[in-house]
Amino acid sequence: MTATTEAKARVPAMEGWFSIDENQPHLIGTQCTSCKSYFFPKETFFCRNPRCSGDEFDEVELSRTGKIWSYTTNHYQPPAPYMAPDPFVPYTIAAVALDIEGMVVLGQVASGVDPDELSSGMEVELVVEKLYEDDENEFMVWKWRPIAASSQPNTPPKGDN
Amino acid sequence: MSNDVAILGVGMHKWGKWGKNFVEYGVKACLDALKDAGIEWTDVDFVSGADTVRNGYPGYVAGATFAQALGWTGARVASSYAACASGATGMNAARAQILAGMADVALVIGADTTPKGFLAPTSGDRPDDPDWLRFRLLGAANPTYFGLYARRRMELYGATEKDFAKVKVKNAAHGFKNSYARYNKKFTEEEVLNSPMVSDPLRLFEICATSDGAAAVVLTSMDFARKHTANPIKIAAISTVTPTYPNTVIEMPNFATDSSAVVGLPDAPFRDSIAKAAYEEAGLGPEDLDLAEVYDLSSALELDWYENIGLCKEGEAERLLNDGETTMGGRVPVNPSGGLACFGEAVPAQAISQVCELTWQLRGAAGERQVKGAKVGLTVNQGLFGHGSSVIVTK
Numbered sequence: 001m002t003a004t005t006e007a008k009a010r011v012p013a014m015e016g017w018f019s020i021d022e023n024q025p026h027l028i029g030t031q032c033t034s035c036k037s038y039f040f041p042k043e044t045f046f047c048r049n050p051r052c053s054g055d056e057f058d059e060v061e062l063s064r065t066g067k068i069w070s071y072t073t074n075h076y077q078p079p080a081p082y083m084a085p086d087p088f089v090p091y092t093i094a095a096v097a098l099d100i101e102g103m104v105v106l107g108q109v110a111s112g113v114d115p116d117e118l119s120s121g122m123e124v125e126l127v128v129e130k131l132y133e134d135d136e137n138e139f140m141v142w143k144w145r146p147i148a149a150s151s152q153p154n155t156p157p158k159g160d161n
Numbered sequence: 162m163s164n165d166v167a168i169l170g171v172g173m174h175k176w177g178k179w180g181k182n183f184v185e186y187g188v189k190a191c192l193d194a195l196k197d198a199g200i201e202w203t204d205v206d207f208v209s210g211a212d213t214v215r216n217g218y219p220g221y222v223a224g225a226t227f228a229q230a231l232g233w234t235g236a237r238v239a240s241s242y243a244a245c246a247s248g249a250t251g252m253n254a255a256r257a258q259i260l261a262g263m264a265d266v267a268l269v270i271g272a273d274t275t276p277k278g279f280l281a282p283t284s285g286d287r288p289d290d291p292d293w294l295r296f297r298l299l300g301a302a303n304p305t306y307f308g309l310y311a312r313r314r315m316e317l318y319g320a321t322e323k324d325f326a327k328v329k330v331k332n333a334a335h336g337f338k339n340s341y342a343r344y345n346k347k348f349t350e351e352e353v354l355n356s357p358m359v360s361d362p363l364r365l366f367e368i369c370a371t372s373d374g375a376a377a378v379v380l381t382s383m384d385f386a387r388k389h390t391a392n393p394i395k396i397a398a399i400s401t402v403t404p405t406y407p408n409t410v411i412e413m414p415n416f417a418t419d420s421s422a423v424v425g426l427p428d429a430p431f432r433d434s435i436a437k438a439a440y441e442e443a444g445l446g447p448e449d450l451d452l453a454e455v456y457d458l459s460s461a462l463e464l465d466w467y468e469n470i471g472l473c474k475e476g477e478a479e480r481l482l483n484d485g486e487t488t489m490g491g492r493v494p495v496n497p498s499g500g501l502a503c504f505g506e507a508v509p510a511q512a513i514s515q516v517c518e519l520t521w522q523l524r525g526a527a528g529e530r531q532v533k534g535a536k537v538g539l540t541v542n543q544g545l546f547g548h549g550s551s552v553i554v555t556k
Contacts, residue, residue, distance in 0.1 A: 013298055035423055037407075040416065041291075041416060048406060048419065049407075049423070049424055069313065069411070070309040070312045071312055072308025072311075072361050072362075072363075073308075073360070073361040074302070074304070074305060074308075074359070075358045075359055075360070075361065076279075076302075076360075078296055078305075080296070081286075081293060081296050082296045082302075084300070093299055093300070093301055093309070100422065101420050101422050102407075102409075102421035102422035104410075104411050104417060105417040106295075106411060107299070108300070115361065120316035121316075
């Protein structure tokens with residue numbers, strides 16, 4: 001498992017939703033050119049603000065830091081299409097409030113973070129980690145990691161669980 | 162009060178895991194509701210089906226499915242899907258027909274057969290469907306969202322796991338002798354707190370199961386009802402509102418909320434706005450309620466609903482619970498039926514079953530779980546993707 005990991009290509013599990021830049025990954029949303037409202041995932045054909053009829057959008061990088069709104073750890077394996085590792089490993093999901101965009105965005109919490117250390121209001125930043133893999137690719141997804149944790153040695157996500 | 166319609170009959174099939182065709186459950190509920198109303202199937206001139214998406218094509222066209230099962234009569238028919246709010250949408254379709262003078266007698270029916278375990282998205286490779294994507298990219302099954310709301314209550318208002326367990330204990334006691342409930346078992350706080358963790362801080366006994374079940378109501382014009390009964394129970398309001406942009410609370414199946422950066426926060430968050438629209442339509446307020454049936458998808462979510470329907474201010478739900486105000490015998494019992502805690506969720510039947518319970522309560526026919534002197538009740542519920550559902554029932 002781990003021996004072949006190095007050779008695999010890292011591709012986004014969902015094309016166009018986020019950049020997988022190692023140092024500064026961003027979620028990619030859109031902003032209505034008329035009313036300036038933000039959207040994630042991208043809105044591309046008609047503005048969802050009911051008092052705006054904008055139909056042009058700029059692609060924008062969303063703030064890569066925010067504050068935890070809430071969080072939960074899943075102890076049961078969810079059904080497909082979730083690609084769970086075998087054996088299943090519990091994982092934490094955080095809802096994170098982005099100040100500038102005025103929105104809350106979900107994401108798994110980075111591996112190795114102890115959920116007992118999390119709290120509402122805690123500052124987190126966006127990272128990318130492997131979600132699952134096949135024979136050729138590692139499929140990457142965005143995750144949230146406490147900013148305090150990032151000052152520690154940056155251990156890459158493990159190839160197996 | 163010219164916008165009232167009567168609830169002339171109600172009927173249910175017991176909730177459970179029977180593994181039979183959903184149509185069988187639904188027909189039983191329909192026959193009970195017709196008998197309760199004292200009318201014949203051939204008297205029905207509008208059939209309103211609440212759809213199920215888990216039982217193939219017959220589930221997508223539930224109105225016609227049940228019309229055929231009961232015997233084609235040439236009645237007008239509609240089928241509605243609004244996830245958990247499908248029953249309310251079905252009742253609203255029937256009410257609109259009656260109030261428009263296009264029908265006198267409507268039968269509304271919702272029934273489901275559900276698979277074991279987590280409700281899963283439609284299968285196949287569906288990257289354009291946010292309901293599929295939230296499982297793929299996040300592993301966010303429904304309890305994830307319930308866990309987020311529960312943790313938020315702990316962080317903001319100091320709610321405890323014990324508070325959440327108490328909701329389950331209360332509802333289990335309420336539904337203990339409800340012959341339509343799937344689970345007739347009392348729980349202790351300790352049993353709840355010892356059940357396996359699912360989506361922290363919520364445990365297995367605090368998250369609603371999926372069930373088979375069916376519920377039906379016969380709705381009629383007030384004139385028709387008065388020919389059959391002196392004091393018909395009435396529907397005073399049905400709220401089926403959408404959120405107002407921007408919807409700033411994260412909700413199933415979404416990855417993100419709307420943005421309030423430019424537009425600012427709405428007057429009322431979505432869940433508050435659901436009951437608010439019902440109150441406005443009925444000309445009533447939370448102070449008028451004698452009881453409520455709220456959608457306790459999780460124990461902690463019931464506490465959110467107390468605040469959303471105005472039983473108390475934000476952050477006070479735990480106090481309301483601990484003071485016994487929402488327990489049988491309290492100021493405003495919540496989920497006297499036992500709620501989803503005792504039923505589990507049979508999606509299209511659920512909003513209809515809430516109305517069945519209120520009808521029995523307002524008739525004074527709820528037996529051992531009777532809320533004394535009940536005159537006004539409210540149901541509230543919410544369907545995936547933004548379907549509000551709240552019904553106010555009065556004497």
